Amino acid sequence: MAAYKKLVIKIGSNVLTRENGLPHAERISELIDEMAALKQQGIEVILVSSGAVAAGRSMVKVSDKYDIVAARQLLASVGQIQLISNYERLFRAHDITCSQVLVTREDFRDRLHYRNIYNCFDILLKHSIIPVVNENDVVSVTELMFTDNDELAGLIASMMKADALIILTNVDGLYTGHPADPASQLIEAVTPAMDDLAAFISSEKSNFGRGGMLTKCNMARKIAGLGIAVHIANGTKPGILQQVLNNSIPHTSFLPFEGSVSGSKRWMAHAGNYAKAVVHVNKGAGEALRGERAASLLPVGITAIEGEFRKKDLVRIVDENHAVIGVGIAEYGSDKAQSLLGMKNQKPLVHYDYLYLHHH
Ligand SMILES: Nc1ncnc2c1ncn2[C@@H]1O[C@H](COP(=O)(O)OP(=O)(O)O)[C@@H](O)[C@H]1O
């Protein structure tokens, strides 16, 4: 693990905030010392930090009579500058320049937007800057939102081809039951063969968090499937980052289970919401696509197409029970695809290099 050269570190609201909702100044400062030490070891660091809403809550009292979406906009708008000014001051004390990157899901909607954001991180890293990323909660409301910052951190780790993603939360990792239950045990390594993680996880979230442990684990699996190690560890413990890197503290690791994954696949893994159309396939095609050997989607296995798309658009592929198989980039438009529906010996609609299968 000492070989990690590029890290995405995500810090949850609960790590940055005390029980009473006020920012935990000592802990924030300690984590920054740790990140500065990593930087000094030559590791590139991207920080995804939650905590804007929590910081805002410590500064403004919003009455219940306001809409919760509006209240969140207010708190994030006030809190984000508090959060970032803290980071700026603390990193500067180590002679490190940090920057602010606020994004929404829409900023990754197609290859062009994705590329723009990629370029932004690329130039920041080339200048030895630590980007501090958060969702732009002021403009990102309801359906435009990421599930939570774990999802955003996973997206950035895969886009930037990080070696690892470290998720700091307020428990030691994933347990076999509720963390407060003494019978629960910490799961130190999650492998692809472990199928039902959901069975362990209670839907309870920590006080100020958004997504919860289940979304964290689903994201972690997906990212491990893209060849990036994910570590979930306790950010409330001093010295945690170095200890995770030395593997000297119990935590949960999701081991990467795929070698190098192409840029197109890494984009597709996160762009499912932006599919232009749904392609229905029959049982045989579903089995072939999900099978051990890489298979392309051929017109002969397609039973119906809902929606219109052009060459290079993203399509969602579903089986005969409407379960999503994956997403892929179309080799030709929907007009041509409709005309070839069910026909043998035709060019694939989606080539296997441009197919991203969902893990179950
Ligand atoms: N099986 C489990 N193992 C670990 N944590 C769990 C489990 N089930 C539920 N949780 C809860 O998930 C919380 C962490 O997720 P979340 O609230 O999203 O944190 P964060 O703000 O760090 O993103 C823990 O505080 C814990 O209460």
Ligand SMILES: N[C@@H](CCC(=O)OP(=O)(O)O)C(=O)O
């Ligand atoms: N963007 C929000 C945090 C959203 C979020 O995902 O929080 P968490 O589950 O604590 O990582 C904020 O800065 O308050």
